[in-house]
Amino acid sequence: MSKSAADVLVAYGLGSCVAVSFYDPQAKVAGMLHALLPIASGKGRAPDNPSKFVDPGVTMLLDEVKKLGASPQRLIVRICGGAHMLNAPGFSNTLNIGERNVEMAREVLKKLGFTIKAADTGGNAGRTAKLYVSSGEMTIRSMGQKERPL
Amino acid sequence: MSDRKETHSWLELLANDAIDDILREAMKNVADNLSMMTGREIVIEAPSLRTVPLNELMDFGTDSPEAETVGVYLLIEGDVRGQALLIFGLEDAFYLIDMMMGEPVGTTTEMDELAQSAMSEIGNLSVASFLNVLSDRTKHSIVPSPPAVIIDMAASILTAVAANSMQFATDDLIIFDTTFKDADRVIQADFWILPNPEANILEFVRSSH
Numbered sequence A: 001m002s003k004s005a006a007d008v009l010v011a012y013g014l015g016s017c018v019a020v021s022f023y024d025p026q027a028k029v030a031g032m033l034h035a036l037l038p039i040a041s042g043k044g045r046a047p048d049n050p051s052k053f054v055d056p057g058v059t060m061l062l063d064e065v066k067k068l069g070a071s072p073q074r075l076i077v078r079i080c081g082g083a084h085m086l087n088a089p090g091f092s093n094t095l096n097i098g099e100r101n102v103e104m105a106r107e108v109l110k111k112l113g114f115t116i117k118a119a120d121t122g123g124n125a126g127r128t129a130k131l132y133v134s135s136g137e138m139t140i141r142s143m144g145q146k147e148r149p150l
Numbered sequence B: 001m002s003d004r005k006e007t008h009s010w011l012e013l014l015a016n017d018a019i020d021d022i023l024r025e026a027m028k029n030v031a032d033n034l035s036m037m038t039g040r041e042i043v044i045e046a047p048s049l050r051t052v053p054l055n056e057l058m059d060f061g062t063d064s065p066e067a068e069t070v071g072v073y074l075l076i077e078g079d080v081r082g083q084a085l086l087i088f089g090l091e092d093a094f095y096l097i098d099m100m101m102g103e104p105v106g107t108t109t110e111m112d113e114l115a116q117s118a119m120s121e122i123g124n125l126s127v128a129s130f131l132n133v134l135s136d137r138t139k140h141s142i143v144p145s146p147p148a149v150i151i152d153m154a155a156s157i158l159t160a161v162a163a164n165s166m167q168f169a170t171d172d173l174i175i176f177d178t179t180f181k182d183a184d185r186v187i188q189a190d191f192w193i194l195p196n197p198e199a200n201i202l203e204f205v206r207s208s209h
Helices: A054-067 A097-111 B009-014 B019-038 B054-059 B090-101 B113-138 B154-166 B201-208
Strands: A008-014 A018-024 A029-035 A037-039 A076-081 A116-121 A127-132 A138-141 B048-053 B068-078 B081-089 B142-144 B148-153 B172-181 B186-196
Touching: A008 A018, A008 A029, A008 A076, A008 B148, A008 B154, A018 A054, A018 A097, A018 A127, A029 A054, A029 A127, A037 A054, A037 A097, A054 A097, A076 A097, A076 A127, A097 A116, A097 B154, B019 B090, B019 B113, B019 B172, B068 B090, B068 B113, B068 B154, B081 B090, B081 B113, B081 B154, B090 B113, B090 B186, B113 B142, B113 B148, B148 B154, B154 B186
Parallel strands: A076 A116
Antiparallel strands: A008 A127, A018 A029, A018 A076, A127 A138, B048 B172, B068 B081, B068 B142, B068 B148, B081 B186, B172 B186
């Protein structure tokens, strides 16, 4: 997260990972979560880094941007990522983690009362997401393509 | 997942006294078979075995997370289960394909269907050659699935495969940093084995080095 105008928040090469971004255009506060898995569920161990999970990562990010002066009512919420990378024939037993990440992000954001302003999710290709703190603009780029606005 | 009973298999397998020797032999088998396939003398530099905790994965290889990369991905089935991933930079992949097809270097310039099929053969042969030695020497049944070729940013491929491991609560990835060489060129490759599920590979590596 950042409130420094010169900063650009970047999530490089999101594959099945999902990025959730918050931006308060008035306070110019930005935050981006880069989550690997939907939920930090108990498998007999506490996750070393809860922010790698959509749940509780989104809530943690919200707390952080609020600390920097963002108001939840003003937040612009965008999500991207969640590609299905490992979808070759014969891999039916590899679950579609990308899809589950996106579903979890939507569910958590809905519970928190947010509307998603823009989303670029699913598909089979990885993405790099950038959030420009000064303008609140966000871009997506996939391999071999140009940056496009989200 | 009902994988509990296999929890210790990777551990047993890698706790073998002769593991360094087995890994060397496995890599040599990969090199020999690749040489046969390409008709070039391919050498694989001594692989260094190391582990990357999943939690550090996103910081791993961040030099060029957007690098255009070709990954060949297989599932490992049998007594021990997991995933295998062999990763080349795009240019190195083109070079390997040209060698395999007997074309002048520079012929392949995009990952079209033919190129993907060639990469899938290269990955299949490499991983199978590796696992065959592991299987023979440890008397475990270890069988690779058919390969999938993924062309994408390095970080996208790595994290997708890691996430797939992590859902089984694996703590660490095993990585063999390898360099493939022929007379003309050095090809950097990462060869990953991702055990499935909770074998504590890190403990093993620490205790054996």
